[in-house]
Amino acid sequence: MTSQATTAVLFPGQGSQTPEMRELVARVRPDLLELACEEVGSDPFERVEESTAYAQPAIFCAALAGWELVRSREFPVALAGHSLGELAALVAAGAIGESDGVRLAAERGRLMAEARSGAMLAVRASYEEAGELVAGTEAVLANHNAPRQVVIAGPEAAIATVEQRCRERAIGARRLAVSGAFHSPLMAEASERFAAVLAEIEVREPGVPVICGATAAPFSDVRRELAEAIVRPVRFVDVVAELRRRGVERFVEVGPGRVLQGLVRRIDASVETVGPPVAEGVGG
Numbered sequence: 001m002t003s004q005a006t007t008a009v010l011f012p013g014q015g016s017q018t019p020e021m022r023e024l025v026a027r028v029r030p031d032l033l034e035l036a037c038e039e040v041g042s043d044p045f046e047r048v049e050e051s052t053a054y055a056q057p058a059i060f061c062a063a064l065a066g067w068e069l070v071r072s073r074e075f076p077v078a079l080a081g082h083s084l085g086e087l088a089a090l091v092a093a094g095a096i097g098e099s100d101g102v103r104l105a106a107e108r109g110r111l112m113a114e115a116r117s118g119a120m121l122a123v124r125a126s127y128e129e130a131g132e133l134v135a136g137t138e139a140v141l142a143n144h145n146a147p148r149q150v151v152i153a154g155p156e157a158a159i160a161t162v163e164q165r166c167r168e169r170a171i172g173a174r175r176l177a178v179s180g181a182f183h184s185p186l187m188a189e190a191s192e193r194f195a196a197v198l199a200e201i202e203v204r205e206p207g208v209p210v211i212c213g214a215t216a217a218p219f220s221d222v223r224r225e226l227a228e229a230i231v232r233p234v235r236f237v238d239v240v241a242e243l244r245r246r247g248v249e250r251f252v253e254v255g256p257g258r259v260l261q262g263l264v265r266r267i268d269a270s271v272e273t274v275g276p277p278v279a280e281g282v283g284g
Contacts, residue, residue, distance in 0.1 A: 005250035005272060008243045009076045010264070011063045011085035011092070014055055014178070016257035017048050021062035024256070024278075028065040035099055036061050039106035052179060056084050056109030057102060059256060063088040064098070066254030069277035074252055078218075080211040080239050082260060083143075083183070084108065086219075086229060093206035095222055100201045104226075107197045111190040112230065118181025119159040121152045124172035127237075133162050133171070142183035143234040146266040153181035187230045195227035209246075216242045240267045250274065 022045035025033045036057045037043050044054040063085060071092070081089040084105065091101035120142060123130055130141050130150035139154030139162050152162055159175075166173040180186060201223070209218040212225050216238035219225055240263075243251075248271070253260045255276025264273050 006247045007074055007076045007250045007252055008078045008080060008246075008248040009067070009070070009074060009089075009092070010251055010253045010260045011067070011079070011081035011088040012059065012253065012255065012257055012260050013081065013083035013085040014052060014059065014182075015176075016255070016259045017055060017059055017062075018256040021045065021058065021065075021256040025061045025065045028068050029061065032061040032064060032098065032102060035102040036106065039103055044106075051109075051113045053106075053109045053113040056112070057105040059084060060088050060101065060105035062256040063254055064091060064101070066256065066276050067092045070252060070254060076208060076252070077248060078209045078211055078243055078246055079206075080213070080243065082145075082213065082236055083229070083234050085260075086210070086213055087226065089210045090206065090219065090222060090226075093208050093210050095204055095206040095210065095219070096201060104194075104197065104201065108194055108230070111193050112182060112187065113179055115180045115187055115190045118153060118155050118184065118186045120176040120178050120181060121159050121162055121166075122174045122176055123150055123152060123162075123166060124148055125150055129171070133165050133169075134158070137161050140184050141233055142181070144237045145234070146237065146263050149263070149266070151176065151183075153184035153186070155181070155186065183229075183231065183233050185231055191227050191230040194230060195223065198223040198227055211239050211242055213239055236263060237267055240264055244268060244271070 044058040047054040079089040090096045137158040139158040142153035143151035203222045212219045213234040214232040216235050250272040251264045252274040261273045
């Protein structure tokens with residue numbers, strides 16, 4: 001039975017891959033699997049751990065397969081995504097066609113993989129503390145994921161400096177297994193090239209508001225904001241706050257993975273969170 005609580009649906013981004021997601025896509029949306037293989041030139045699911053060039057189109061397809069399983073019973077007042085997940089959310093909302101979405105996911109992953117500059121560091125700190133950690137360096141705050149989880153991005157030397165500061169202050173820090181400093185100025189060329197690809201894509205008015213991670217407000221200029229998202233920080237804490245302001249009491253993550261569920265609970269423990277759906281016969 002569908003809950004009567006006001007609902008938002010969330011679409012995850014990089015790092016949310018799971019072993020069974022290819023099986024889910026093959027069973028639920030084999031057409032997306034075929035499109036992704038054509039765009040990438042090989043099966044991206046088989047190479048997810050190699051590069052963001054493969055991870056992004058694979059995760060995008062898995063997120064839409066998860067949406068397919070719930071779209072007939074969930075009637076969200078808004079959608080949102082974390083980084084790459086914004087693209088899946090916009091497709092789910094009807095703003096971008098599915099085939100164009102697969103193409104964009106593949107291009108975005110390829111362009112960001114080619115940037116290969118800098119590093120990212122997750123720190124257990126408040127946004128204010130993280131700001132102190134990067135002060136005077138070329139590092140920036142790239143993701144505000146939870147009250148005490150911030151991801152920092154920047155040149156290798158700057159990240160090394162931040163790591164040293166974390167050790168001195170006994171702040172937990174972990175390098176992320178990514179090829180570059182996503183959501184930072186080091187992605188400027190990828191952002192510009194992605195904007196050129198977006199210029200060729202038809203964009204329509206979404207059927208339901210999609211909250212932009214960089215502004216924590218509904219997308220107003222989809223092409224521009226998707227391109228800028230590559231260099232701008234993900235304000236996920238503010239996105240959840242905006243959804244709560246809109247009356248959302250229930251958050252449904254369509255997967256793959258359960259990363260966003262955990263973040264939402266850390267942001268606001270009073271809300272209901274629902275995990276990714278599982279297709280019959282998939283994942284065990």
